[in-house]
Amino acid sequence: MKRLLVLALALCAPALRADSPALTITQQLIPSPAPVGATTPLFITTADNLQLAWSETSSDSPPAHIRSTWDRATSRWSSPAPLPITKTPPASVIPRVTFPDSSELTAFFPEKNGRILDLHTQRHHGSTTSVPQPLSSDNWPQPHSISVPPEPPLLHSREARVLVIWLNHAEKSPRLFAALSTSAGEQFFLPIRIDDGRPLGRASAVLLRDGSAYITWLESHGPEKTAAALWLRRLSPAGDLSIPILITSAPSAGALGHPQLALLKDDDTTPAQLLLAHELTTTGVTQLITRLITLPPAESFLQGRPCLTCPPDTATLPGHALTGRVIQLIPRKNQAVIEHPEIPGILPAGQTTFRIDDPTLSALNNITSLLARIEQRDGIWHLFDARPLSLPPLP
Structure with a gap:
């Protein structure tokens, strides 16, 4: 070696x-x-x-x-x-x-x-x-x-x-x-x-x-x-x-x-x-x-970042950015139905069901419009890092 x-x-x-x-x-x-x-x-x-x-x-x-x-x-x-x-x-x-x-x-x-x-x-x-x-x-x-x-x-x-x-x-x-x-x-x-x-x-x-x-x-x-x-x-x-x-x-x-x-x-x-x-x-x-x-x-x-604790560039984060509106939460299946615009190459505009973990499920209980990341794992779309948006997404 x-x-x-x-x-x-x-x-x-x-x-x-x-x-x-x-x-x-x-x-x-x-x-x-x-x-x-x-x-x-x-x-x-x-x-x-x-x-x-x-x-x-x-x-x-x-x-x-x-x-x-x-x-x-x-x-x-x-x-x-x-x-x-x-x-x-x-x-x-x-x-x-x-x-x-x-x-x-x-x-x-x-x-x-x-x-x-x-x-x-x-x-x-x-x-x-x-x-x-x-x-x-x-x-x-x-x-x-x-x-x-x-x-x-x-x-x-x-x-x-x-x-x-x-x-x-x-x-x-x-x-x-x-x-x-x-x-x-x-x-x-x-x-x-x-x-x-x-x-x-x-x-x-x-x-x-x-x-x-x-x-x-x-x-x-x-x-x-x-x-x-x-x-x-x-x-x-x-x-x-x-x-x-x-x-x-x-x-x-x-x-x-x-x-x-x-x-x-x-x-x-x-x-x-x-x-x-x-x-x-x-x-x-x-x-x-x-x-x-x-x-x-x-x-x-990391030398391109202003400091080691600063947020990373979004281009380095896993998955893809998504803006959308929470349509339905399905707690027993850890799923969320989100309405969103088109994500080029990934998803057409419409409603998609995402797999979410328990912390994300808890956060989505208080969110109507959101900015989040999505990633496909073993053929299943996962949604994570959800944050509230002050304005509703575009239809």
């Missing part, structure tokens, strides 16, 4: 703010379930488990797709097994995420007058489709011909929170950007440059329960800029970046493949954990490397 504390690095981004926090992680190399020669790692996350899939090729048979499941009890991979493949999606598929209310968000590079423009997003809800919106006010044209499209954007969501990452080639030096939304993509915060100066792209990311994101990507490395380095950094809910951590490097970007990051654990009071998988090719031999990364607690990033 290797402990890394990065306070200053020669390779730090030159434009990095002086108050950018350091990032402390615990990194452990774990035995890979894939044999030598395996390529193209891909994490498959379900409600019950986390799987690592990869491809195996041989000279006398077509590529085989294999998977292994992470055993949380033993912290080991299961025995490899074939991965059922029903259909291979085409490379041109537009990235898409789906929200709890069944609405969707897509991200793509539109074409105009034979040029590829900067990244746009578009919301889809039932038969309604919004007008595509650029994530940059500049809307720079990309210097690509249509036959050479840019790297597809990365789109990731957790309930109504959205993270989109893309590589922009509008100027001489490529730039890797990220943008966050807390409203299912209806509005985005200003894009933030993620890279360290020489981005190659191939980003991967996860969103944590506290609203922060952890992002990996590749950079060109070394005096000849032919080597590649794999970096990790944290993006806070408020848009603050940590100092990047160098995970590993290789003689070329091809030697690292397209690294994949997955969230292993983020559901209790212990530190969150990630799994990182990437190729490593040396002397013509490729193997899959898997790393277990334990993250620092969110409390480690």
Whole structure:
């Protein structure tokens, strides 16, 4: 187990703010379930488990797709097994995420007058489709011909929170950007440059329960800029970046493949954990490397608050804000029926029954209009942190 504390690095981004926090992680190399020669790692996350899939090729048979499941009890991979493949999606598929209310968000590079423009997003809800919106006010044209499209954007969501990452080639030096939304993509915060100066792209990311994101990507490395380095950094809910951590490097970007990051654990009071998988090719031999990364607690990033006892930014709180009116309390079931406006990506306007604990039930006895937080746990919507509002909510 290797402990890394990065306070200053020669390779730090030159434009990095002086108050950018350091990032402390615990990194452990774990035995890979894939044999030598395996390529193209891909994490498959379900409600019950986390799987690592990869491809195996041989000279006398077509590529085989294999998977292994992470055993949380033993912290080991299961025995490899074939991965059922029903259909291979085409490379041109537009990235898409789906929200709890069944609405969707897509991200793509539109074409105009034979040029590829900067990244746009578009919301889809039932038969309604919004007008595509650029994530940059500049809307720079990309210097690509249509036959050479840019790297597809990365789109990731957790309930109504959205993270989109893309590589922009509008100027001489490529730039890797990220943008966050807390409203299912209806509005985005200003894009933030993620890279360290020489981005190659191939980003991967996860969103944590506290609203922060952890992002990996590749950079060109070394005096000849032919080597590649794999970096990790944290993006806070408020848009603050940590100092990047160098995970590993290789003689070329091809030697690292397209690294994949997955969230292993983020559901209790212990530190969150990630799994990182990437190729490593040396002397013509490729193997899959898997790393277990334990993250620092969110409390480690409090320097942006005026004081340790000040209320946190609402973006760092679990769940989603809700304004509404108490319609009915059901004490025997610890439930409350609340009338509320639409919460984009989460709930349509109307009445919803929420699970509440005893203190919240007691508080709601004296509240007509409220401001609260809601969160889905094991498929059930919970309401907590209820506070009275002096004015009734909008209908």
